[in-house]
Amino acid sequence: MTTTTPSAIGQPLDRVDGRPKVTGHARYSAEIPVPDTAYAYVVGSRIAAGRVTDIDVSAARAEEGVLAVLTHRNLPRIAEQPPLIPSLAGTAAPGQTFFPMQDDTVHYAGQQIAVVIADTWERAQHAARLVRVSYAESTPVTTLDQGRDDTYVPEKIFGGWIPGRIERGDVAAGLAEADVLVDGTFTYAANNHNPIEPACTTAQWEGDELLLYDTTQGVNATQMTVSRLLGLPMSKIRVMGHYVGGSFGCKAMIHAHSALAAMAAREVGRPVKLVLTREQMFTSVGHREEQEQHLTMGATRDGRLTAIRHHKLSPTSHFDDWAEPSIGVSSEIYACPNYEGVYRLFRANTMTPTFMRAPGEASGMYALECSMDELAHELGMDPVELRLRNYTDVDAMSGRPWSSSGQRECYERGARRFGWAGRDPRPGTRREGNWLIGTGMAAACYPVAPPANPQRARARLYADGTAVVQAATPDFGTGVATVMTQVAAEGLGVSVDRCRFENGDTDLPNIAAAVGSAGAGMISAAVHAAATGLREQLIKRAVTDPRSPLHGADTVDVVVRDGVMIAGTATDAYTELLQRNFQPDAEASGQWSPPSGDVPYGMMTFGAQFAEVAVDAELGLVRVRRMTGAFAPGRVLNARTARSQLTGGMLWGLGQALLEANYMNPDTGRWVNSNLGEYLVAVNADAPDVDVELIEVEDSIVNPLGVKGVGEIGQVGAAAAIANAVHHATGRRVRKLPITIEDLL
Amino acid sequence: MSARGPALTERGAALEERGPGPVRVRLSVNGTEHTLDIEPRVSLLDALRERLDLTGAKKGCDQGTCGACTVWVDGRRVLACLTLAMTCEGREVTTVEGLAGEGELHEMQRAFIAEDAFQCGFCTPGQIMSAVALIEEGHAGNDAEIKEWMSGNICRCAAYPHIRAAIRAVRDRA
Ligand code: FES
Numbered sequence: 030m031t032t033t034t035p036s037a038i039g040q041p042l043d044r045v046d047g048r049p050k051v052t053g054h055a056r057y058s059a060e061i062p063v064p065d066t067a068y069a070y071v072v073g074s075r076i077a078a079g080r081v082t083d084i085d086v087s088a089a090r091a092e093e094g095v096l097a098v099l100t101h102r103n104l105p106r107i108a109e110q111p112p113l114i115p116s117l118a119g120t121a122a123p124g125q126t127f128f129p130m131q132d133d134t135v136h137y138a139g140q141q142i143a144v145v146i147a148d149t150w151e152r153a154q155h156a157a158r159l160v161r162v163s164y165a166e167s168t169p170v171t172t173l174d175q176g177r178d179d180t181y182v183p184e185k186i187f188g189g190w191i192p193g194r195i196e197r198g199d200v201a202a203g204l205a206e207a208d209v210l211v212d213g214t215f216t217y218a219a220n221n222h223n224p225i226e227p228a229c230t231t232a233q234w235e236g237d238e239l240l241l242y243d244t245t246q247g248v249n250a251t252q253m254t255v256s257r258l259l260g261l262p263m264s265k266i267r268v269m270g271h272y273v274g275g276s277f278g279c280k281a282m283i284h285a286h287s288a289l290a291a292m293a294a295r296e297v298g299r300p301v302k303l304v305l306t307r308e309q310m311f312t313s314v315g316h317r318e319e320q321e322q323h324l325t326m327g328a329t330r331d332g333r334l335t336a337i338r339h340h341k342l343s344p345t346s347h348f349d350d351w352a353e354p355s356i357g358v359s360s361e362i363y364a365c366p367n368y369e370g371v372y373r374l375f376r377a378n379t380m381t382p383t384f385m386r387a388p389g390e391a392s393g394m395y396a397l398e399c400s401m402d403e404l405a406h407e408l409g410m411d412p413v414e415l416r417l418r419n420y421t422d423v424d425a426m427s428g429r430p431w432s433s434s435g436q437r438e439c440y441e442r443g444a445r446r447f448g449w450a451g452r453d454p455r456p457g458t459r460r461e462g463n464w465l466i467g468t469g470m471a472a473a474c475y476p477v478a479p480p481a482n483p484q485r486a487r488a489r490l491y492a493d494g495t496a497v498v499q500a501a502t503p504d505f506g507t508g509v510a511t512v513m514t515q516v517a518a519e520g521l522g523v524s525v526d527r528c529r530f531e532n533g534d535t536d537l538p539n540i541a542a543a544v545g546s547a548g549a550g551m552i553s554a555a556v557h558a559a560a561t562g563l564r565e566q567l568i569k570r571a572v573t574d575p576r577s578p579l580h581g582a583d584t585v586d587v588v589v590r591d592g593v594m595i596a597g598t599a600t601d602a603y604t605e606l607l608q609r610n611f612q613p614d615a616e617a618s619g620q621w622s623p624p625s626g627d628v629p630y631g632m633m634t635f636g637a638q639f640a641e642v643a644v645d646a647e648l649g650l651v652r653v654r655r656m657t658g659a660f661a662p663g664r665v666l667n668a669r670t671a672r673s674q675l676t677g678g679m680l681w682g683l684g685q686a687l688l689e690a691n692y693m694n695p696d697t698g699r700w701v702n703s704n705l706g707e708y709l710v711a712v713n714a715d716a717p718d719v720d721v722e723l724i725e726v727e728d729s730i731v732n733p734l735g736v737k738g739v740g741e742i743g744q745v746g747a748a749a750a751i752a753n754a755v756h757h758a759t760g761r762r763v764r765k766l767p768i769t770i771e772d773l774l
Numbered sequence: 775m776s777a778r779g780p781a782l783t784e785r786g787a788a789l790e791e792r793g794p795g796p797v798r799v800r801l802s803v804n805g806t807e808h809t810l811d812i813e814p815r816v817s818l819l820d821a822l823r824e825r826l827d828l829t830g831a832k833k834g835c836d837q838g839t840c841g842a843c844t845v846w847v848d849g850r851r852v853l854a855c856l857t858l859a860m861t862c863e864g865r866e867v868t869t870v871e872g873l874a875g876e877g878e879l880h881e882m883q884r885a886f887i888a889e890d891a892f893q894c895g896f897c898t899p900g901q902i903m904s905a906v907a908l909i910e911e912g913h914a915g916n917d918a919e920i921k922e923w924m925s926g927n928i929c930r931c932a933a934y935p936h937i938r939a940a941i942r943a944v945r946d947r948a
């Protein structure tokens with residue numbers, strides 16, 4: 030390695046965990062060999078509302094190899110139910126404030142009512158089918174139509190973080206003075222995350238100490254949640270999760286199975302592995318709720334918005350006021366004097382919905398950006414031009430300037446790459462054989478949410494010049510292990526191949542759960558602090574070491590390259606400094622404290638989405654032929670992994686637009702298609718090539734390295750761009766997700 | 775059709791003597807012989823993952839819908855979750871761990887790294903086993919063909935364009 034290090038950040042470095050992943054040697058949480066492991070299989074409720082009147086476990090218990098059957102009758106009570114607070118807060122973060130099997134009540138179909146533990150997976154699975162349950166069933170409420178007459182406006186949603194109503198100006202007056210009005214009701218099917226790795230926890234007790242291998246976006250969140258639920262001191266719980274097979278939000282909060290695995294292991298006196306089945310993944314880890322949004326906007330003839338009214342209706346559970354915050358961004362990204370956003374909820378027989386990729390923005394921007402397209406059409410104005418006309422360089426809700434934007438560049442460069450210029454705006458005018466061709470675009474934006482408390486990392490340099498940098502965060506596909514290796518190498522002044530990032534263990538320095546695209550920003554801040562702290566420590570040591578060629582130099586004049594400290598012509602290597610002083614290693618902790626209190630800036634990531642579709646004129650089939658996304662995510666830590674995440678997000682937008690739906694049977698209150706054969710996600714044949722343009726913008730506000738994150742914004746606006754393209758192709762404005770063949774026949 | 779009936783009946787008699795309790799099953803995986811005492815209902819996937827500690831093949835659904843468990847039996851790609859382990863006796867099972875020699879990488883594995891054809895990596899062993907077989911099957915002629923014949927392997931991280939790029943790279947090198 031001869032190249033210099035200062036530019037390690039940003040390089041399209043291969044993933045550091047590429048080799049273990051392609052060889053099958055990466056061990057995910059269900060794959061850690063733990064001797065004598067027993068297997069737990071969960072039994073879910075068949076009914077959606079009512080009570081368990083009897084539960085006969087004798088047949089199951091009598092099966093060979095069955096070690097225990099837990100039900101509400103013998104499962105120990107939890108010590109305490111912690112409140113629902115998003116895991117970014119760095120506190121306990123249960124997915125809902127209801128813990129199953131504490132009494133005989135059934136709130137939703139699939140709710141855990143028994144756990145069978147046996148010596149093999151097959152025996153547990155078989156015995157689970159022998160558990161006989163009798164119910165007293167009441168009529169469930171699950172769908173919008175069943176709930177819309179009994180709604181309320183919550184004071185706060187989203188774990189208490191977001192108000193149920195926001196407004197500014199006078200919407201009625203704003204709509205009255207508009208020359209043009211656009212008004213539409215948008216409906217959305219429920220969506221499920223469906224990472225390919227199902228949720229899993231392996232629990233192992235050593236005396237009164239608990240070790241969990243957990244699939245989670247935050248090992249610390251698991252540790253804190255299980256600690257509260259079981260009444261166990263934090264110091265007695267260790268949680269590990271190095272590799273996580275995707276999450277998309279369903280492993281962002283800590284759901285009941287993690288604590289259930291621990292309780293099961295205590296019951297049988299053996300380690301227990303609890304893996305959810307694919308079907309259980311639809312009823313045990315949250316989902317994006319079914320919803321309806323009503324959006325009204327008014328504008329002047331020259332395309333200036335005068336008012337936006339954005340209302341949302343959705344079901345929540347009997348215990349939490351949850352809605353994904355679909356309304357936030359429509360209040361912020363366009364200059365518009367009058368705004369009103371309201372959430373309406375009704376109680377339903379569902380588990381509490383949860384974060385799902387771009388939670389709120391993906392659905393809210395569909396309503397907003399389809400409405401903007403319709404407005405452009407009404408005004409005879411180019412859709413990009415309409416958005417530029419309503420551009421704001423302050424957050425329209427708070428009035429605070431953006432910490433950085435890049436939105437205009439996203440429109441311009443995205444449009445250029447896509448070939449938007451010269452588009453004939455008339456719908457239904459382009460045809461290739463049987464296919465109607467259309468193009469559409471939409472804005473993308475996603476808020477930058479800093480964590481609530483200090484984030485920590487640790488850096489250690491050995492006397493041989495290699496380094497280990499540590500933080501608790503798991504890597505669930507974001508590439509965090511790779512980019513943090515780069516951040517650490519640059520901070521320390523060593524080459525990336527000398528640096529190893531160690532992660533996914535609560536014994537390492539605490540990091541809040543990597544959610545809401547906040548992971549890269551906060552972890553890089555902590556890693557940067559640790560690595561540069563260690564560098565400064567070593568430099569200080571050198572300039573005060575009489576035997577160092579750098580002795581007496583001013584620390585500010587010292588630069589480090591490839592592990593060599595340089596001041597003018599004098600050099601001293603880290604290795605020589607440490608070896609000379611009989612020091613086996615040197616270590617530093619780093620901490621980043623996010624800005625506390627009010628930041629006088631609006632913090633948002635921006636982008637622009639473009640899509641081309643072909644719609645079969647007779648069959649109503651929609652094919653997305655190409656997609657272009659331009660995004661301004663602040664500083665890009667690794668262009669390759671960033672592009673991959675953005676590509677994935679855009680294809681999620683495709684799935685949201687055309688495929689993804691779980692349907693509810695309103696009579697039984699059960700989901701109809703809880704499997705990957707019938708819950709459609711994009712497969713290879715659905716996915717066109719995707720063009721991602723990265724626009725780097727400097728941001729000195731959000732965090733030390735100016736990183737705004739790429740996990741979610743790829744999806745935001747993509748469904749709207751596709752729906753707008755469908756309109757352009759066919760003249761049909763579909764206000765429903767997913768758009769299916771029936772909508773276009 | 776008629777050829778299958780008698781063949782099944784003949785083997786049926788042999789199978790009846792075995793099970794439903796644990797039976798001795800000999801499996802050859804990646805060139806190594808293993809002897810297992812397992813119930814006949816144990817899938818090839820669970821035999822690999824839970825008994826042989828070969829966790830490269832993943833369990834994404836256990837229902838034949840995701841492709842994460844794709845391995846080869848006698849060189850053909852199969853879904854290990856829908857295959858009973860004992861039906862693989864006398865056959866050669868290949869998993870991602872056996873694709874290349876110890877410490878080496880198959881060119882498809884190298885291409886997956888080079889093209890960043892994965893994120894979380896959970897679908898990846900299945901994608902790679904499918905991808906290598908795909909080229910051998912002659913189903914990688916163009917992108918449309920690759921798309922179709924790789925659609926049994928879901929990648930929820932949606933690395934599809936990069937997976938195609940990796941397959942193209944290996945195909946064009948051949
Ligand atoms: S685990 Fe076999 S197809 Fe999904």
Ligand code: FES
Binds near residue numbers: 894932
């Ligand atoms: S890499 Fe995550 S599912 Fe394919």
